[in-house]
Amino acid sequence: MSYSLEMALRLFSPKGALHEPISGNFNALSRDDFIGALQIAAKSNEQGLQYLMADHLVDPQSIVALLTFFESELGSEEAAGMALAILLRRPLPEQLDRLVSSHPYFDKERRRASVVMERAKRAHRAGNDHEYRRLLAERNGILSAARDRCAAEILQTGRCPQCKGTGRRLRLGDECPKCHGTGRVVPDAELVSRRFGMAMSEAMERLVDEVIHQASDLVRIMDRQVREMQVG
Helix, strand or coil: CCHHHHHHHHHCCCCCCCCCCCCHHHHHCCHHHHHHHHHHHHCCCHHHHHHHHHHHHCCHHHHHHHHHHHHHHHCCHHHHHHHHHHHCCCCCHHHHHHHHHCCHHHHHHHHHHHHHHHHHHHHHHCCCHHHHHHHHHHHHHHHHHHHHHHHHHHHHHCECCCCCCCCECCCCCCECCCCCCCCECCCCHHHHHHHHCHHHHHHHHHHHHHHHHHHHHHHHHHHHHHHHHHHC
16 A cells, blocks of 8 residues: 555544654645545545445445445345455355354354353253253354354454464464465355356456456555645
8 A cells, every 4th residue: 555545544544633643755745635635536436445445444334335336236236245245355155154163263162162062961861951951052152152253353354264364374384275375365256156157257357356446546646646745
């Protein structure tokens, strides 16, 4: 990310205004200068800005706007959700269960749940039906809460749960087999073609590429605007 774009996005962050001093020649530029440059750059790159806001700030309004854009272009709410997942490098629905099962926290809670389940089985064998139902509910609650927590983390961060975003396996130090060293969730585009066919898959790929290109154009235009303001 360019420095000028980073400064502009920080203005929209939950922390609000710039909290750190701006270095170098950027000292001469004000908050309004950065906002103005961003607005000019975003005029013809609206989805590019929404993508940057969604990707770097996890901005809910930008995420909704992108979802609406994809749905209007693709004519399918489900396909729009998949396009957004691919754009933001989030798992597709079919991938989420497998990713959750590989999360270290879920594995820890699954072991705790298995201990509770063993107690439930003993209660069942002893004919204590009330205790069996109580322990079974406790076990199911542990697994459900763990799944919800892990799924929320994966969807919010896009990090590979196996390596925690490092791209490496902690003990062996080699490439993480889940994310192939990227540290990120890798959306399985083949799931899209199997669900919707090649035509929809190609249309989705074109739209995702268009949004990414818009973001690249926005950065280039904004950098030029900032340089011009510095000279001026």
